[in-house]
Amino acid sequence: MRHLEGPLCSVDLTDRVTETSSIDGILESYLGGRGVGTKLAHDRIPFDAEPFGSENRLVLAAGPMQQSRMSFTGRVSMTGLSPLTNGLVSSNAGGFLSRNLVGTGYSAIEFTGEADELLAVHVRPDSVEFESVPELEGAEVPDVTEYAASEWDLDAEQTICIGPAGENEVRFASVMTTETRAFGRGGLGAVMGSKNLKAVTFAGGETPVVEFPDVAMDVHRDAATSDHSMKRQGTTAGTDYANAVEAFPTRYFSEREFEGVEGINGDAVESKKYKKGTCSQCAFACKLPTKDEERGVETEGPEFETVMAFGSNCAVDDIVDVMKSNDLCDRLGLDTISCGDTIAAYLMAEDEFGNVDLIHELVEQIGHREGVGDLLAEGTHRVADDLGVHDWSVKGMEFPAHDGRHLHGQGLSFATSNRGADHMYASFYALEYPYVEKSKAVEPHGLDDKPERLVKKENHNAVLDSGVVCKFSRDFIDEETLATLFDTTYDHLQEVGSRIVTLERHFNNQRGFDRDDDRLPYDIPGFPRALSEYYELRGWDESGVVPESAVGDGSGATPADD
Numbered sequence: 001m002r003h004l005e006g007p008l009c010s011v012d013l014t015d016r017v018t019e020t021s022s023i024d025g026i027l028e029s030y031l032g033g034r035g036v037g038t039k040l041a042h043d044r045i046p047f048d049a050e051p052f053g054s055e056n057r058l059v060l061a062a063g064p065m066q067q068s069r070m071s072f073t074g075r076v077s078m079t080g081l082s083p084l085t086n087g088l089v090s091s092n093a094g095g096f097l098s099r100n101l102v103g104t105g106y107s108a109i110e111f112t113g114e115a116d117e118l119l120a121v122h123v124r125p126d127s128v129e130f131e132s133v134p135e136l137e138g139a140e141v142p143d144v145t146e147y148a149a150s151e152w153d154l155d156a157e158q159t160i161c162i163g164p165a166g167e168n169e170v171r172f173a174s175v176m177t178t179e180t181r182a183f184g185r186g187g188l189g190a191v192m193g194s195k196n197l198k199a200v201t202f203a204g205g206e207t208p209v210v211e212f213p214d215v216a217m218d219v220h221r222d223a224a225t226s227d228h229s230m231k232r233q234g235t236t237a238g239t240d241y242a243n244a245v246e247a248f249p250t251r252y253f254s255e256r257e258f259e260g261v262e263g264i265n266g267d268a269v270e271s272k273k274y275k276k277g278t279c280s281q282c283a284f285a286c287k288l289p290t291k292d293e294e295r296g297v298e299t300e301g302p303e304f305e306t307v308m309a310f311g312s313n314c315a316v317d318d319i320v321d322v323m324k325s326n327d328l329c330d331r332l333g334l335d336t337i338s339c340g341d342t343i344a345a346y347l348m349a350e351d352e353f354g355n356v357d358l359i360h361e362l363v364e365q366i367g368h369r370e371g372v373g374d375l376l377a378e379g380t381h382r383v384a385d386d387l388g389v390h391d392w393s394v395k396g397m398e399f400p401a402h403d404g405r406h407l408h409g410q411g412l413s414f415a416t417s418n419r420g421a422d423h424m425y426a427s428f429y430a431l432e433y434p435y436v437e438k439s440k441a442v443e444p445h446g447l448d449d450k451p452e453r454l455v456k457k458e459n460h461n462a463v464l465d466s467g468v469v470c471k472f473s474r475d476f477i478d479e480e481t482l483a484t485l486f487d488t489t490y491d492h493l494q495e496v497g498s499r500i501v502t503l504e505r506h507f508n509n510q511r512g513f514d515r516d517d518d519r520l521p522y523d524i525p526g527f528p529r530a531l532s533e534y535y536e537l538r539g540w541d542e543s544g545v546v547p548e549s550a551v552g553d554g555s556g557a558t559p560a561d562d
């Protein structure tokens with residue numbers, strides 16, 4: 001099986017020392033990316049660690065596909081203990097970092113400990129340097145990238161950093177790369193902040209390119225020549241459809257259809273798009289650089305989920321206002337979904353839906369933990385009681401769109417996801433929106449036969465996250481192609497994906513997660529039975545707990561295979 005190669009670089013921020021070690025066995029069993037991050041985090045973060053404690057670790061890892069010239073490979077993965085969910089979270093970002101990371105020669109880089117002053121860490125093939133950067137305290141993301149260019153002669157594509165939100169330990173702070181691309185979900189930016197780590201740069205040599213089977217170039221050619229709607233409108237291409245089938249959360253989830261959708265849909269975003277945007281090596285180019293000169297707003301996006309969180313869920317029907325929210329989140333280093341939803345909760349409590357000035361002020365206040373922003377920076381789950389609103393989260397993570405009250409399989413998937421209410425954990429919505437995967441479409445209502453499909457989708461996505469392959473490759477890379485790319489069988493890839501999901505779950509179980517946490521804020525007919533069936537298919541017990549026998553000797557050690 002094809003996997004990433006190279007040693008692990010462990011960076012201890014407390015003592016400012018590094019260690020290089022071989023993790024060949026782990027790479028053989030877990031591919032790279034999320035798989036390797038999960039295995040290292042599972043085995044090295046104490047099960048009782050605090051998310052903001054020095055024992056928490058952040059693991060940054062590319063995958064074997066970052067050594068190809070294939071489209072859909074401009075991504076890299078990060079794993080750690082989440083301050084939002086209190087469980088293990090992997091998040092991946094696009095942009096142009098991936099090749100720069102691989103160019104350092106390391107398969108993965110982990111950060112542990114806690115610095116006693118604000119630091120930047122510079123990773124090169126032959127050295128790791130620690131630099132005190134007090135002048136970057138409170139700096140917004142564009143200011144950090146400007147500093148990287150002027151002081152280090154490095155660009156945003158070689159940098160990960162946090163904004164004020166990460167420094168202030170906002171529980172949904174993101175880690176940013178390439179200035180506008182986010183490791184968004186789960187608050188790993190706040191973990192970086194708790195470690196006093198402002199930025200990491202990667203100045204590698206030439207990125208190694210290894211021989212790949214011909215299908216890699218077939219995929220690349222198809223991505224380049226396709227007239228797929230996402231090439232024009234990115235993820236916002238499905239906005240009207242989601243709204244039409246009532247899967248588009250509106251006014252803090254109190255409705256599922258937004259009367260102002262025309263002002264924020266894919267056409268609205270496309271009307272503000274001024275050039276193509278992409279990630280490293282990707283000819284699909286689904287990104288959305290947008291600007292409105294009249295109102296002086298320029299950003300990248302908003303993506304579909306941001307259109308929901310800061311648009312319909314806040315009752316905002318002007319795309320430029322959503323672009324402004326998106327830009328503020330990118331500057332401050334905030335996950336747009338969690339931030340928009342938490343603000344929507346506040347708007348509901350204050351009866352202020354549609355108040356765009358207040359929304360923009362709240363984003364700033366959250367990023368700086370000022371005023372009511374200090375409360376909202378805790379995320380919806382922790383503030384819902386104080387606000388007197390319903391808690392719209394799973395495992396502490398706020399919901400994206402693709403409403404599970406219409407898309408029942410996606411609803412089940414929100415519940416089982418180890419990282420909480422996140423749509424990309426299984427992308428089950430793609431099966432339940434017929435326009436997305438026509439050949440595989442399933443009836444959105446009902447849960448019959450869906451647990452088995454869900455297990456397969458979760459495993460599949462775990463492999464993509466470890467590859468690291470972008471999930472928007474779904475119309476270009478089928479199961480057979482994926483198996484060919486990894487030089488193995490698809491059944492074997494399913495085993496690898498299952499191993500990763502089970503290890504995440506085992507870690508979370510040790511922190512007290514069980515069936516009670518696989519809970520939705522709404523009812524879906526047949527949900528309890530489907531959840532039990534899901535556990536049975538996974539080999540977990542009726543409470544959703546992984547038996548120790550499923551993770552080897554209890555340390556999580558899993559023998560390497562081919």
Ligand code: SF4
Binds near residue numbers: 075094279284472
């Ligand atoms: S499909 Fe879009 S998000 Fe995915 S790698 Fe390509 S440009 Fe980036």
